[in-house]
Amino acid sequence: MWGQRWHLYRLLKNTARMKLNCIITDDEPNAVNLLEVLISQTTDWQIVAKCFNGLEALQALKQNKIDLIFLDINMPLLDGMSLAGLLPADIKIVFTTAYSEFAADSYNYSAIDYLLKPITLKRFLDAQKKIEAAFENGKNVVANGYFFAKTGKTIKKVPIADILYAESEKEYVKLVLEKENILVYRRLKEIEELLTLPFLRIHHSFIINLDHLQQIQDNHVYIGDKRIPVSDKYNEAFWEVINSKKI
CATH class of the missing domain: 2.40.50.1020 (LytTr DNA-binding domain)
Incomplete structure (x- = not known):
């Protein structure tokens, strides 16, 4: 069943046109790996960096042109909300977290979406539509x-x-x-x-x-x-x- 679904999404991916540079920032390796699979199998986006804390993400932002960041909220050293406040306005944000109580605070940063872990394929595809629509529109x-x-x-x-x-x-x-x-x-x-x-x-x-x-x-x-x-x-x-x- 899953093999058939992934084959379908690979076919869909081959018809995709939008190219985005994104980074994944999360202190949980399993969460990073899951997002990497979802992105690589269903989009034409380029994962420029996988970061395991906010400080690594800041370094990646200095070294690369980034369009989109998947950002965990509850992280050591520099949490996601603090990092979001440091981001340039043209970088769009999708918050990810296992803690639903953080959703209210995410409103302050005009995030495109807010994904609760564990992220399902269906929920990711819904977010993908919002993300690509936001970039097609040209501005938030x-x-x-x-x-x-x-x-x-x-x-x-x-x-x-x-x-x-x-x-x-x-x-x-x-x-x-x-x-x-x-x-x-x-x-x-x-x-x-x-x-x-x-x-x-x-x-x-x-x-x-x-x-x-x-x-x-x-x-x-x-x-x-x-x-x-x-x-x-x-x-x-x-x-x-x-x-x-x-x-």
Whole structure:
């Protein structure tokens, strides 16, 4: 079974075009080895260095052009959060950790994704899509705190933090803000590619801002007066984040 799956992903890899330089930073050799296998078997990314603490990663960053870092949070000498604060803005981050309670702190660094160990193949492939979409888009607009959206004949400045959720409406996306709604001629997938945590896709038709989530009940989230379902497709990633803040 696994042999057939890996053969399929090798075929998929042969059709891939995106080339990224990445480093893996984790003090657990098994975790490094697993990520190395996942990356080498499913992508065309180049693993420039495998680092076992934050200081090794800093040295690798000085010596190589890096696009992406897989970064464990709980490490000796220099932990992942401290290292993330030292990274140039153009290096994108995917946090990896066995401790879900660190997810909340990862929001501060506009990480593309947050992977809980042990990382499954399915979860890695989901992260791969987000990573490549972020690079195709060319920049992470969350870091700017706003973007400009064309709605009708008007171009509006949209503060990222004010977005409660985004809802697909056929060829349009409705951005629901605290004080107004903005309808833009975009697909929800395009909006998803612009946004990282605390924004999270939870349904075919919805992206929510976790900072505005008020409660969860019967597999639905509540933001203001809006009740939004969490679909099976996005359920695993959603609960990874939610469980990180449960007490």
